[in-house]
Amino acid sequence: MGYRVVIAGATGNVGREMLNILAERHFPVDEIVALASRKSMGSEVSFGDKTLKTKDLDTFDFTGWDMALFAVGSEATKKYAPKAAKAGCVVIDNSSLYRYDPDIPLIVPEVNADAIHDYSKKNIIANPNCSTAQMVVALKPLHDRATIKRVVVSTYQSVSGSGKDGMDELWDQTKSIYNPTDDKPAKKFTKQIAFNVIPHIDVFMDSGDTKEEWKMMVETKKIVDPKIKVTATCVRVPVFVGHAESINIEFEEHLDENEARDILREAPGIMVIDKREDGGYVTPVECAGDFATFISRIRQDSTIDNGLNLWCVSDNLRKGAALNAVQIAELLGREVLKKG
Ligand code: 2RA
Numbered sequence: 001m002g003y004r005v006v007i008a009g010a011t012g013n014v015g016r017e018m019l020n021i022l023a024e025r026h027f028p029v030d031e032i033v034a035l036a037s038r039k040s041m042g043s044e045v046s047f048g049d050k051t052l053k054t055k056d057l058d059t060f061d062f063t064g065w066d067m068a069l070f071a072v073g074s075e076a077t078k079k080y081a082p083k084a085a086k087a088g089c090v091v092i093d094n095s096s097l098y099r100y101d102p103d104i105p106l107i108v109p110e111v112n113a114d115a116i117h118d119y120s121k122k123n124i125i126a127n128p129n130c131s132t133a134q135m136v137v138a139l140k141p142l143h144d145r146a147t148i149k150r151v152v153v154s155t156y157q158s159v160s161g162s163g164k165d166g167m168d169e170l171w172d173q174t175k176s177i178y179n180p181t182d183d184k185p186a187k188k189f190t191k192q193i194a195f196n197v198i199p200h201i202d203v204f205m206d207s208g209d210t211k212e213e214w215k216m217m218v219e220t221k222k223i224v225d226p227k228i229k230v231t232a233t234c235v236r237v238p239v240f241v242g243h244a245e246s247i248n249i250e251f252e253e254h255l256d257e258n259e260a261r262d263i264l265r266e267a268p269g270i271m272v273i274d275k276r277e278d279g280g281y282v283t284p285v286e287c288a289g290d291f292a293t294f295i296s297r298i299r300q301d302s303t304i305d306n307g308l309n310l311w312c313v314s315d316n317l318r319k320g321a322a323l324n325a326v327q328i329a330e331l332l333g334r335e336v337l338k339k340g
Pocket of ligand 1: 130131157160161162163201212236263
C-alpha cells in the first residue's frame with residue numbers, strides 16, 4: 001500500500017521535477033494528482049511513463065490525500081496550503097512562506113531529519129531555499145567534526161532559479177546579441193543577463209543585503225546551528241541550471257584539508273570531485289539532472305586560523321528544490337505515515 005500524493009504547481013520548473021523524481025525514485029504512490037492554476041488547468045505533465053492532465057488547484061478537495069508537495073509560490077501557498085493541512089493532508093512547501101515559522105520544521109534530510117517529528121504542529125513542512133540546501137549538506141559533516149564559527153559564501157546562481165521566464169530571457173537575449181536588430185532588453189532581470197552577472201537576487205533589505213542573502217543566513221542557522229555566522233553575496237549568472245557556490249569556512253578548531261576531504265567523501269548526498277589538475281572540479285553544466293551535491297577545490301585558508309575553502313555545485317531544481325521535497329516525503333513516509 002502506498003500514498004495518495006498531490007503535486008500543486010505541477011506545470012512549473014520545480015513541479016515537473018517533483019513528478020520526475022517521484023517516478024525516478026519509485027516513491028510508493030497509490031494515486032497521484034497534478035494541480036495547476038486555472039489558466040494552466042488541463043495541460044498535461046509527465047509522471048514516469050504516464051501522462052497526467054492537471055486539475056484546478058482552486059477547487060481541489062485535499063480530504064483523504066496523504067501529502068501535497070507545493071511549488072506554487074508564496075501567494076498561492078498562503079491561500080491553499082492551510083486548506084490542505086486542515087483537511088489532514090501534510091504539506092511539503094517549496095516557497096519561503098513558512099520557512100521562518102518556529103512551529104514549522106525547515107528540513108534538509110541529510111542534515112536535520114529528526115525535525116520531521118515537528119510537522120504535526122501545523123501539518124506543514126518547509127523546504128529551504130535552493131542556495132541554502134546545497135550549502136548545508138556540505139557544512140553539516142564539517143560542523144560535526146570541527147564546529148563552524150563563520151561562513152562567507154558567494155553564489156553563482158543559474159537563471160532557472162527565477163523560473164521559466166528567466167530561462168527564456170537568457171536564451172532570447174543571448175541570441176539577440178548576435179542579431180542586433182532583434183534587441184531583447186532586460187525584463188525578468190534588472191540588467192542584461194547574457195554574457196553578464198547580476199549581484200541582485202530577490203529584493204534589497206534595509207541592511208543592504210538582498211533577501212536571498214538574508215535567507216541563506218537565517219535558514220542555515222535554523223537547519224544547522226543558530227550559533228553559525230553567515231554572510232552571503234548572491235549573484236545571478238548566465239547559466240540555465242545549476243547553482244555554484246564559493247564557500248569560506250572558519251572553524252573553532254583546526255581541520256586539515258585532507259581530513260575534510262575524507263569526511264565529505266563519506267557524507268550523505270555528497271560527491272567529491274577534487275583533483276588539482278585541468279578539469280579536476282565540477283561545473284554547473286555537469287551537475288544538471290544529478291541528485292548529488294558536488295564538492296571541489298577543497299583547500300586550507302591560510303589567511304586565518306582554522307580556515308577552509310571549497311567549491312559547491314548542485315542542480316538547483318533538484319537538491320535545491322524538488323529532490324529535497326521528495327526526500328522529505330520519503331522521510332515523512334518512513335518515519336511518520338509508515339505506509340508503502
Ligand atoms: C533563485 N533561490 O535562485 C531563488 C529562488 N529559487 O532565484
